Amino acid sequence: MPSKRQLTVAAGYAAAGAVYIAIGVWYTDVLLSFFVALAYLLIVAWLVPAGIRRLF
Amino acid sequence: MPLLLGSYAPDMMSKWFVYGIHIGGWDLKATDPVQFHRGWPGVGFTHSLLYGVVWALIFWRVFGSRTWAISFLIGQWAHAITDTGDTVGTMLFFPWTIHIHFGAWAYAGQTGRLTDAAAYFSGPGAVWDLVWIVLGIFSWRVLTRSYFEQHVFTADAFWTKANRFLPMTALLVAYRAAFFYGTCRWIAWSIWAHVVHHYPYDISWGGPHWVHAAHSPPLTSWQLVGVGVIVATGAAAFFVSRFEFSRRRWAALRSRA
Numbered sequence: 513m514p515s516k517r518q519l520t521v522a523a524g525y526a527a528a529g530a531v532y533i534a535i536g537v538w539y540t541d542v543l544l545s546f547f548v549a550l551a552y553l554l555i556v557a558w559l560v561p562a563g564i565r566r567l568f
Numbered sequence: 569m570p571l572l573l574g575s576y577a578p579d580m581m582s583k584w585f586v587y588g589i590h591i592g593g594w595d596l597k598a599t600d601p602v603q604f605h606r607g608w609p610g611v612g613f614t615h616s617l618l619y620g621v622v623w624a625l626i627f628w629r630v631f632g633s634r635t636w637a638i639s640f641l642i643g644q645w646a647h648a649i650t651d652t653g654d655t656v657g658t659m660l661f662f663p664w665t666i667h668i669h670f671g672a673w674a675y676a677g678q679t680g681r682l683t684d685a686a687a688y689f690s691g692p693g694a695v696w697d698l699v700w701i702v703l704g705i706f707s708w709r710v711l712t713r714s715y716f717e718q719h720v721f722t723a724d725a726f727w728t729k730a731n732r733f734l735p736m737t738a739l740l741v742a743y744r745a746a747f748f749y750g751t752c753r754w755i756a757w758s759i760w761a762h763v764v765h766h767y768p769y770d771i772s773w774g775g776p777h778w779v780h781a782a783h784s785p786p787l788t789s790w791q792l793v794g795v796g797v798i799v800a801t802g803a804a805a806f807f808v809s810r811f812e813f814s815r816r817r818w819a820a821l822r823s824r825a
Contacts, residue, residue, distance in 0.1 A: 514708065518712060522708075525744070525748060528748075529748060529751065529752045529755075532748075532752050532756070533752050533755050533756040533759065536752065536753070536756035536757075536760075537756050537759050537760045537764060540682070540685070540756075540757075540760060543685075543753050543756050543757060544681070546572075546576065546745070546746070546749050549745060549748060549749035549752065549753075550742060550745040550749070553741055553742075553744070553745045553748055554738060554741055554742065554745075557741045557744075558737055558738045558741045562737070
């Protein structure tokens with residue numbers, strides 16, 4: 513079974529996925545390219561958390 | 569990374585021209601999208617086994633990476649073989665230009681990207697994708713940080729080179745992006761097709777039948793015999809090479825002992 517920490521990480525990705533899906537349903541162009549998804553995920557799962565950690 | 573690239577390679581340069589694109593005052597679209605995408609003349613050879621072999625040889629002999637060669641080959645072959653599942657199929661044994669097709673789901677690329685997406689995510693193709701998503705969830709360990717650091721990062725020099733510019737956390741996010749994209753795309757298109765636009769599901773063989781699907785002609789008896797000969801020859805070559813490899817390895821072990 514996944515650990516508590518792994519489940520927390522998975523929940524973060526699920527939240528990021530929910531936002532991506534909502535944007536994709538509204539504006540389907542974002543669903544066409546893997547590289548758009550890659551850029552989005554790098555921003556929300558790496559750059560933003562890293563920026564927040566640096567600020568606080 | 570090479571496996572992902574290989575799996576995208578057949579459609580990477582062609583799909584935009586199949587669906588059409590509007591740039592400034594220009595509308596660019598293939599006059600016969602099916603012929604362009606899967607046929608010859610056209611870029612249908614990108615969906616052949618030979619195309620993967622050629623790229624694998626380039627990665628192996630020119631760039632000196634057997635890992636990239638084998639991984640790219642697996643990804644590209646997976647795409648080419650999977651696309652035989654639709655009603656048009658692929659020229660799997662190019663330069664032989666017959667289309668191998670099982671007709672499990674409708675090919676609707678010629679109808680434009682939205683109808684094509686609605687059709688794909690309404691038929692057996694959507695079920696096929698779901699199988700892989702479920703398999704990915706059951707194999708969740710391959711998405712963990714420890715698996716990435718111990719098995720993926722160490723196996724492919726691409727990650728070591730990328731690590732000069734990006735931290736491990738960013739690389740891990742990039743590694744997970746393929747599964748993230750595949751899963752989210754499946755959910756988003758399903759919601760778009762069935763909640764927002766109410767396209768009907770039809771997961772019967774060859775479905776959905778509400779879309780005007782393109783078809784390749786069925787293979788003749790002689791073509792089926794030809795396919796059988798090619799597959800049998802390939803299988804025989806594989807088993808003979810495995811046997812020869814095992815024999816040499818066994819001989820090397822015995823000479824060491």
